[in-house]
Amino acid sequence: MVDLFVDRVLVKNNKDQDELDTEREIVMRLQNRILMLFFASAACETCQQFAPTLSDFFKQLTDEFYVDRSAQLVLLYISLDQSEEQQESFLKELPKKCLFLAYEDPYRRELEVMFNVEELPTVVVLRPDCSVLVPNAVDEILNLGTRCYRNWREAAELIDRNFMLNEDFEEKSMRSFSDPVRRLKYKVEDEKKKNKKNKKRRGWGGGGDEGVEADRRGDDKEGGGSPW
Structure with missing residues (x-):
């Protein structure tokens, strides 16, 4: 041609x-x-x-x-x-x-x-x-x-x-054989990001019950509780 x-x-x-x-x-x-x-x-x-x-x-x-x-x-x-x-x-x-x-x-x-x-x-x-x-x-x-x-x-x-x-x-459930791998990869990365965020929050004392409890213990040590 x-x-x-x-x-x-x-x-x-x-x-x-x-x-x-x-x-x-x-x-x-x-x-x-x-x-x-x-x-x-x-x-x-x-x-x-x-x-x-x-x-x-x-x-x-x-x-x-x-x-x-x-x-x-x-x-x-x-x-x-x-x-x-x-x-x-x-x-x-x-x-x-x-x-x-x-x-x-x-x-x-x-x-x-x-x-x-x-x-x-x-x-x-x-x-x-x-x-x-x-x-x-x-x-x-x-x-x-x-x-x-x-x-x-x-x-x-x-x-x-x-x-x-x-x-x-x-008509096919997946467009390529690598789709499941990519999805798993992104899922793992998302979980890692979430864990990092939770650790940072705990470090700041602003995340979860553990952070609140730590603040309370700190107040007691500094004499922030009742004088009696």
């Missing part, structure tokens, strides 16, 4: 539209990930209708609000818009973590031919080795939602298989 874009400039769909323009940046962003190439146009009514669904799909798999760990998934918008203004307008409907090719980049049309895009919208799903996993995943995303990513992940044989949805984590 990296080979497809190693000499290209990918743009982030954030406010500053930061560019990934070095080989290292491209590799770090795309390596060992499933890539969704989203071919669409603002002039396409079906694309407009599908965009919110795709956006929610991607967010539920990559946004920290929904998952404890982001899926190994990249969304790249391949604009087939008729103008840069149309492209900018359509990008507002897509997640900020989405990437895209600049409107003036002719590689957009090359990719359209390369993957034989005949209808819009089209979502071509690629394995990390650039081979096609799903020629057009639009219907799959509409019908299965985030469940289809699990199928892709298994078929793509990604190295890291530790991704879980929040709901999967909530």
